[in-house]
Amino acid sequence: MNAHDHIAPSDVSLDRNFAHAAAGSAINCPPPQPKRTSSGAFSIPAFKFDTSGVPIDHQYESWRNSFSSMLELGECRDTSRGFEGKQTVWDLGSLAFSRIRTSALEFASVPGHTRRETLDHWALTLPLDGSISTEGPAGGFQGGAGIVQVHSLGRWFEGSVTDSDMLVLFVPRDSDPEVARALSAAEFSSVDTAMGRLLSDYFIGLAKRLPAVEADNLPELVGATQAMIRACLLPSPGNIEEAQAPIARVLLEKARHIVQSRLFDPSFNAKVLRRDLAISRTGLYRMFEPFGGVMHYLQHQRLLDAHAALADPNDKRRIIEIAEQRCFSDGAEFSRAFKREFGYTPSEVRAGRKSGVPSRPAGEIATAAPEERLGLLLRKLHG
Template identity: 85%
Template sequence: MNAHDQVAPADATLDKNFQRAAAAAAVNCTRCQPKRTSSSVSSIPAFTFDTSGVPVDQQYDSWCKSFSSMLEFGQRRDRSRGFDGKQTVWDLGRLVFSRIRTGALEFASVPAHTRRQALDHWTLTIPLDGSISTIGPAGSFQGGAGIVQVHSLGRWFEGRVTNSEMLMLFVPRDSDPELAHVLAASEFSTVDTAMGRLLSDYFIGLAKRLPAVETNNLPELVGATQAMIRACLLPSSGNIETAQTPIARVLLDKARRIMQSRLFDPSFNAHALRRDLAISRTGLYRMFEPFGGVMHYLQHQRLLDAHAALADPNDKRRIIEIAEQRCFSDGAEFSRAFKREFGYTPSEVRAGRKSGVPSRPTGEIATAAPEERLGLLLRKLHG
């Protein structure tokens, strides 16, 4: 095991930052003492990358590479002084949680001409010290210790972070509808409210206790985290979209069923779905905006279905036949879309090197280069 692979417990500096960030609205929590009933019970997978294990003149480039799937960092001509960065990332299945220490730097979302290859998740960031300044589509905002910030990786933004420690939660856009609309209404803003502070306290407690949580508790942990986000961000959004009402949720479920039944229909499009649902163009746009739009969601479902067919050893059809059935007329286009979605090619699935759930298994992430693991885990959320 080298310096990259060590997952160190929270140190004194981090504990001091936890206390500082939570001081404004501390919440008393009893420390969990999980009871292990079997030697097969395991901890939640966690991965650490620390630039101190990289040659000094390569530290900044290595740090940039670890975030390259979601952000670009400003250029630095002088690499000789190195760069101090450390990240610990936990794989929560349908969420990814990280604890990050970084030196000051400038950041920007992936440029427009390559954005289709970028990740499309929401991030909830809580600085433990230092501050983050962002310019986004609707203007600028800034947040310091203990203040939740919401960004959308699928849209343009840029900014600057000071020397900081922070916590980040990554939430896939194709999440549950209610949570998606809460986050869509809150993106590119700070949540400097009493409820926002409560969410910050929850994240701080989560970071301190995750090393003791076992994998069999993941469903409850993810459910509790999603419920906290919904409860704490809803008051700050002010103008939550109508798709949060029970009627709109029923409509969204109906829309999904219609799309699933028309996966193989090349004539099916947003207009046809709007006609079947008997709703306005604006209503349909609002319904699927958190998922990247109707056609983006439809392609995602077609690719998931193609993945299942390719992984089925009893399906002997050629890759192009499977692609054409799912409305991809060009094999190269299908391969590019498939790799963007899952991080590997249709041929790898067909050859048996990738199978089952369309995501990168934890074992593969563990054997990847340390600076690649965050990107792989975030790609995994798209599955």
């Protein structure tokens, strides 16, 4: 049984909409073939469409057709210049998630009396670049990169989008009562709040991980996504508690990126990281307690980076120069810390006698519950 066997009736029209673009050009949207992940299990089905495989003078029309059951796109422009449009849509069973790249255009909701099929989903859109402006029932709103916007496909709205790359989560109204309540309260608005930014981070992480997620894990993935929506749009204590695991994974990955970007910054410390993450001192302590604290983790990452530089035969710098770049001002201190971490000296790595960094056993990841694996994997990658 594959993921399509679990599609709820309200999602069938959603999948047809994205498959519709293939009608005139099979080369752009081949039927999705089951693929296996590195573990041998089937991955989540994904549909793709790219206007570059369509004759130039038909590219914009094909893009319009691909959205015709949910949006009316603006009238035809100079077709001789072509139109850039790319989309990948993952079928999550009771949800759909997509990444869309589009040139600038205008859009409007499809009037109810003209629809070929009933579409009454919410669309949660996160621009990765560019911006979207919308006029809805309660007035206008707009948002740019990093800000989730909520549209209701069953109601009137119109607007425009610049050249943009975006992520979109489609949520049927009957998916979950609490999710529906949260989205009803937030529809036709930009969620520019601290919790809204957390939802943005979750979307970005989801887009990165989906190609490797096994189809058998869809129930856990959908549950975590619904919990994030409830926690970020209706942040009651109960909702936030339910979403603690996915929230912690989002924050941990964000912390990892911040640390990696500041490895060479001597002024970077726990206080700066806490400010960048916008969390409490206690929250930061709990996050990094498994790693021996923020500063221990930071030093570990700097030593890992130094190890890679020392093992690189093309890096001819002196050991002390590599150490100083990573905020070690004393060569002897660097050598002692390096040996404590890896069990051998920087000189042995530079001489080629040691090159590989020992990794932690992965057995605990394989035996963990599916919803815990991403967090464990991130911790393993952290060292």
